[in-house]
Structures are given as C-alpha cells and as structure tokens.
Amino acid sequence: MSISPAKRNDVLRLSSTVSRIGASATLAASEKARQLRAKGMDVLDLGPGQPDFATPEAIREAGIRAIREGHTRYTPAAGIPELREAVASLYTLREGVTYRTDETMITAGGKQGLHNFFMSVLDPGDEVIIPTPYWVSIPEQVKLAGGQPVAVDTAEADAFELRTEAIAAACTDRTRVIVVNTPSNPSGAVVGGDEMRQLAELAIERGILLLLDECYADLVYEGAEHVTPLCFGEEAKAVTVVCGSCSKSYAMTGWRIGYLAAPREIIAACVRLQGHTTSNPASVSQYAALEALTGDQTPVRQMLATFAERRDRVIPRIRSLPGVECVEPKGAFYAFPNVSALFSEQYPTSTELAGYFIDEAHVVTVPGVAFGRDDFLRMSYATSMETLDRALDRLETACAVLAAG
Numbered sequence: 346m347s348i349s350p351a352k353r354n355d356v357l358r359l360s361s362t363v364s365r366i367g368a369s370a371t372l373a374a375s376e377k378a379r380q381l382r383a384k385g386m387d388v389l390d391l392g393p394g395q396p397d398f399a400t401p402e403a404i405r406e407a408g409i410r411a412i413r414e415g416h417t418r419y420t421p422a423a424g425i426p427e428l429r430e431a432v433a434s435l436y437t438l439r440e441g442v443t444y445r446t447d448e449t450m451i452t453a454g455g456k457q458g459l460h461n462f463f464m465s466v467l468d469p470g471d472e473v474i475i476p477t478p479y480w481v482s483i484p485e486q487v488k489l490a491g492g493q494p495v496a497v498d499t500a501e502a503d504a505f506e507l508r509t510e511a512i513a514a515a516c517t518d519r520t521r522v523i524v525v526n527t528p529s530n531p532s533g534a535v536v537g538g539d540e541m542r543q544l545a546e547l548a549i550e551r552g553i554l555l556l557l558d559e560c561y562a563d564l565v566y567e568g569a570e571h572v573t574p575l576c577f578g579e580e581a582k583a584v585t586v587v588c589g590s591c592s593k594s595y596a597m598t599g600w601r602i603g604y605l606a607a608p609r610e611i612i613a614a615c616v617r618l619q620g621h622t623t624s625n626p627a628s629v630s631q632y633a634a635l636e637a638l639t640g641d642q643t644p645v646r647q648m649l650a651t652f653a654e655r656r657d658r659v660i661p662r663i664r665s666l667p668g669v670e671c672v673e674p675k676g677a678f679y680a681f682p683n684v685s686a687l688f689s690e691q692y693p694t695s696t697e698l699a700g701y702f703i704d705e706a707h708v709v710t711v712p713g714v715a716f717g718r719d720d721f722l723r724m725s726y727a728t729s730m731e732t733l734d735r736a737l738d739r740l741e742t743a744c745a746v747l748a749a750g
C-alpha cells in the first residue's frame with residue numbers, strides 16, 4: 346500500500362479555524378525549559394504561570410475522600426449542584442447581588458470557561474476589545490470562535506491601568522465583548538473602583554458584554570483592592586460574565602477547575618456546548634474544589650504573603666538591570682519589565698532577547714510579544730526565592746555581557 350504525496354497532503358489538511366491560531370508561548374517556554382533540563386543543563390525557569398506550592402492538604406484530602414466515596418462517575422455537565430451553589434454564594438456574599446445556581450457552571454479550568462463563553466456569544470466578525478498586555482490565550486480563543494480581536498494598549502507610564510476612555514474610543518457597532526482581566530496576567534495591574542464603574546456604565550449604555558477574567562482575584566497585594574462590576578448592582582450584573590478559577594488561588598492548576606457566573610441564558614448555552622464537548626469537569630476535582638471554595642482560606646493568605654515577599658525582592662533587582670524599567674505589580678505573580686533598552690541589532694525583539702537569556706544565562710522568560718507588547722518580557726516569581734536570586738544574578742551577568750558587546 347502506498348499513498349501519493351498529494352493524497353497525503355489532502356489527508357493532513359487542517360481546518361481554516363485551527364490554522365488561524367498560534368501555539369501558546371507560555372507553554373512553549375515551559376517546554377524549552379524541560380528540553381534543556383533533559384540535556385542536563387541547570388535551567389532557571391521564570392516562565393511558569395502556576396504557583397510552585399502544593400495544593401493545600403485539606404483540598405487534597407477532599408479529592409482522596411471523593412475517590413474513596415465513589416464519586417467517580419459522570420456528573421451533570423454543568424458540574425455538581427453543591428459546587429455551583431458554592432460559586433453562586435461566593436458572588437452573592439462577596440458582591441451583594443444575588444446569584445442563583447443556574448447562573449453558574451463549573452468548567453475544566455478558567456480556560457474552558459472562557460472558550461465556552463466566546464463560542465456561545467460570538468458570530469463571525471463580532472469584535473472583542475482586548476486591552477494589552479493581554480493573557481496569551483484570549484485573542485486566540487476569540488479567533489477560534491470566529492470573532493475579531495481588537496487590541497487596545499494600556500500605557501506603561503500609567504502603570505498599565507485600564508482606561509475606559511481608550512476602550513470607548515475603540516468601540517464600534519460590531520463590538521460584542523470587552524475583556525477585563527483583573528488582576529492582570531502579565532502586568533499585575535488591578536482595575537480600580539472608579540474605572541470599573543465607568544466600564545460598567547459604558548457596557549450598559551452600549552449593550553456590550555463585560556467579560557471579567559478574575560482568575561487571580563485572591564492574589565491582590567496590600568494597598569490594592571479587587572473590584573468587579575457586580576458591586577454596582579443588577580444592571581451591571583446583566584452585562585457581566587465572570588470567569589473564575591481554582592488554579593491560581595488554591596495551587597490547583599492540575600485539577601482543572603474553573604467556573605462561570607453569568608446571565609442564565611449565557612450559562613445555558615455554555616452548558617449545552619460543554620455537554621457536547623467535554624461533559625463535566627473531572628468529578629474528583631469538583632469535590633476538591635468544593636473544599637477549596639468553602640473551606641478554610643488560610644492557605645490562600647499564606648501563599649499571597651509569600652508572593653508579596655518575592656515581589657518585594659524581585660522588582661528592585663529587575664529595575665537595577667541596565668535601562669530596564671518595571672511597573673510594580675499590584676496582583677498576580679508576574680513582573681513585566683520593559684527591556685527595550687537591551688535590544689540591539691543582534692537581539693532586536695523580545696523573542697530574540699528571551700532566546701539570548703536562555704542560551705547565555707539558562708534563564709527562561711516569556712517574550713512580551715506573546716502578550717501583545719514586544720518591548721517587554723514576562724518573569725514569573727512563582728518560584729523559590731533562591732531560584733529568583735540565582736536567576737537575577739545570571740541576568741545581571743548576561744546584561745553586562747550585552748553591554749560590553
């Protein structure tokens with residue numbers, strides 16, 4: 346049997362939908378670190394988008410208990426009622442607007458929640474306003490759903506604060522969604538109360554959905570406060586879709602549990618979609634997540650305190666690299682320094698500079714271009730203080746070599 350080259354090409358032809366999207370730069374950075382380690386190199390990885398802590402004990406135990414108690418079958422596609430209820434009360438209690446169970450659903454990580462949402466509301470050509478720097482998967486998910494990403498830059502000089510004026514200026518008749526990621530991955534910016542109110546007013550006035558990606562909601566440092574449009578009442582609730590996740594707050598990235606809270610019609614559509622794609626998120630993980638959301642929150646506070654210590658150590662050191670500037674993150678666990686002063690003929694972009702740091706210093710960072718801002722690199726401080734210190738020692742030396750060259 347043999348297949349002709351032409352037939353082979355036919356067989357392997359990919360859909361135009363999937364051809365529109367690129368690979369995840371953050372996953373690519375982790376893969377690069379893994380490959381170099383496999384070659385025996387001492388690689389220091391500032392790429393990870395996940396806490397370096399173990400999932401807290403009580404949550405792990407809840408997972409084990411779920412297995413022992415036989416919670417190993419399909420659950421409803423939207424998730425177990427107790428967990429949906431826990432999500433509903435989370436927002437009802439925190440925000441003071443009532444959420445019912447059918448206004449929530451459980452997803453396999455925030456990522457699936459976002460995907461469900463875009464697939465459920467976008468038609469071809471619908472525009473989605475995405476402030477930059479953005480989380481890498483957002484524009485790709487919009488494209489997958491047939492939408493049109495519209496990037497709107499936030500200003501480094503303005504600490505990457507989201508400005509409603511700039512968003513309003515980018516709105517057209519085709520605008521369907523405004524993405525608000527607070528705290529932001531990668532900038533760590535946190536949207537303030539006044540700005541959030543203006544965003545909610547804009548969305549209500551123009552009939553646009555606000556997608557609030559609050560996967561880092563619990564990781565906000567002292568001096569900043571996490572606000573959502575929900576605290577402005579029922580009208581704001583009607584235009585808001587919240588996407589949350591257990592991944593970052595509870596160090597549960599591998600368990601794959603996220604959730605959506607949204608108007609009932611949107612949730613119903615997302616549940617239909619999930620019912621025909623993945624069905625329920627892993628049953629055992631849902632029971633673990635129930636413990637995470639309803640149990641003792643001390644571990645979250647402890648992890649946040651550790652991230653704060655690391656931030657306070659790392660930011661001044663990054664700022665002391667020659668010509669490098671770095672806005673102080675108010676939330677999440679990433680630094681997003683402007684490294685354009687280090688660009689040269691040999692290393693003219695964030696991709697080449699990140700490549701240089703891997704080759705010269707064996708330090709992995711993620712090029713800012715993946716977040717829509719090529720003058721920057723993302724450095725995660727979700728790793729030990731020792732690794733951070735060693736990585737910054739090496740980056741200092743690598744920068745000195747650049748300067749000398």
Ligand code: PLP
Nearest residue numbers: 394454455456480530560590592
């Ligand atoms: N949203 C943002 C801003 C993120 O950074 C991430 C993960 O990195 C996610 C959503 C999705 O995370 P998960 O699917 O693990 O819940």
